[in-house]
Amino acid sequence: MxxxxxxxxxxxxxxxxxxxxxxxxxxxxxxxxxxxxxxxxxxxxxxxxxxxxxxxxxxxxxxxxxxxxxxxxxxxxxxxxxxxxxxxxxxxxxxxxxxxxxxxxxxxxxxxxxxxxxxxLVGPSSILLALMASGLNGQSFAFHGYLPVDPAERAKRLRDLEQQSRKAKQTQIFIETPYRNRALLDTLIATCAPSTLICVAADLTLETETIASRPAAEWKKAPTLDLHKRPAIFLLLAA
Missing domain, CATH: 3.40.1010.10 (Tetrapyrrole methylase, N-terminal domain)
Incomplete structure (x- = not known):
């Protein structure tokens, strides 16, 4: 047996x-x-x-x-x-x-x-914890893993995900190597429509946990979020 x-x-x-x-x-x-x-x-x-x-x-x-x-x-x-x-x-x-x-x-x-x-067995899933805390659509969502490293390809992929989110009313979830977190967030803010909701959840379950969820337009005005070498989950939901 x-x-x-x-x-x-x-x-x-x-x-x-x-x-x-x-x-x-x-x-x-x-x-x-x-x-x-x-x-x-x-x-x-x-x-x-x-x-x-x-x-x-x-x-x-x-x-x-x-x-x-x-x-x-x-x-x-x-x-x-x-x-x-x-x-x-x-x-x-x-x-x-x-x-x-x-x-x-x-x-x-x-x-x-x-x-x-x-x-x-039961334990922490960074993907689900980020979704729970984001305020985005928890009824329909998709996880895409890592996005392309090349800046142009990454921007194109984000535009595709935003379009998919808008069409299906679906939360899109993805991750990045911690030392490229800031580049991904900058591309998100520059690429997404002003009303698209963007959530970043870093250091989940740790004392340094940070979760911020706001429209792209507000991210442009927000203070710089230090994401360097911090494990993070990124989510977007297009209006």
Missing amino acids: SGVLYLIPNTLGEGDADALAAVLPAAVRSRAATLGYYIGENAKTTRAFLKKVGTEKPIQEIEIRELNVNTPAGEIDRLLAPVLAGADAGLVSEAGCPAVADPGALLVRRAHERGVKVVP
């Missing part, structure tokens, strides 16, 4: 055990502490996460394997093999919730194909 693949949420930033307790329910932390096999994007940060959780086994006795953007597709079965052999496993992500904007989705898909039970 195969084991269970638990999708273990992570924090959205660095912090101690108290910070972990603030965003992960006790039942999630308790389950995470029992597992002897983990799959994560980075072994070092996975160990740091487990140290904060407080594992039943010594961390050095817990098997940790990596699954990230560099993992060949052919390695997925190897990662799943201990679960098929009966071991319960935890999948963790650098992005908060495993398999959402995360390479872990490939493992989850394969688990379903092989008949492995998949159990998602």
Whole structure:
């Protein structure tokens, strides 16, 4: 009989055990502490996460394997093999919730194909937290991941998303590498219609959390928002 693949949420930033307790329910932390096999994007940060959780086994006795953007597709079965052999496993992500904007989705898909039970556990999703706090349309929305790096292509993509939002009355959600946050916001403000609502949510769940939601016209008048190297979610809704 195969084991269970638990999708273990992570924090959205660095912090101690108290910070972990603030965003992960006790039942999630308790389950995470029992597992002897983990799959994560980075072994070092996975160990740091487990140290904060407080594992039943010594961390050095817990098997940790990596699954990230560099993992060949052919390695997925190897990662799943201990679960098929009966071991319960935890999948963790650098992005908060495993398999959402995360390479872990490939493992989850394969688990379903092989008949492995998949159990998602409750934790912070930056995408949903940003949507909740934005005041934009939470009934219809789409997440697009990263936008083009080239300024002209990025502006074109934003115009397309704004048009799609206006036509479908749908919130458009996207992200950027933290050191390019300001460039993306500047392009948003310059490209969108004055009435288009733009929300920026940075450092979600952290003490430095900042959430601002206003029309593009008001963003042009607002004080400069420091987004340098801060994980952020961007949303727009065209009127």
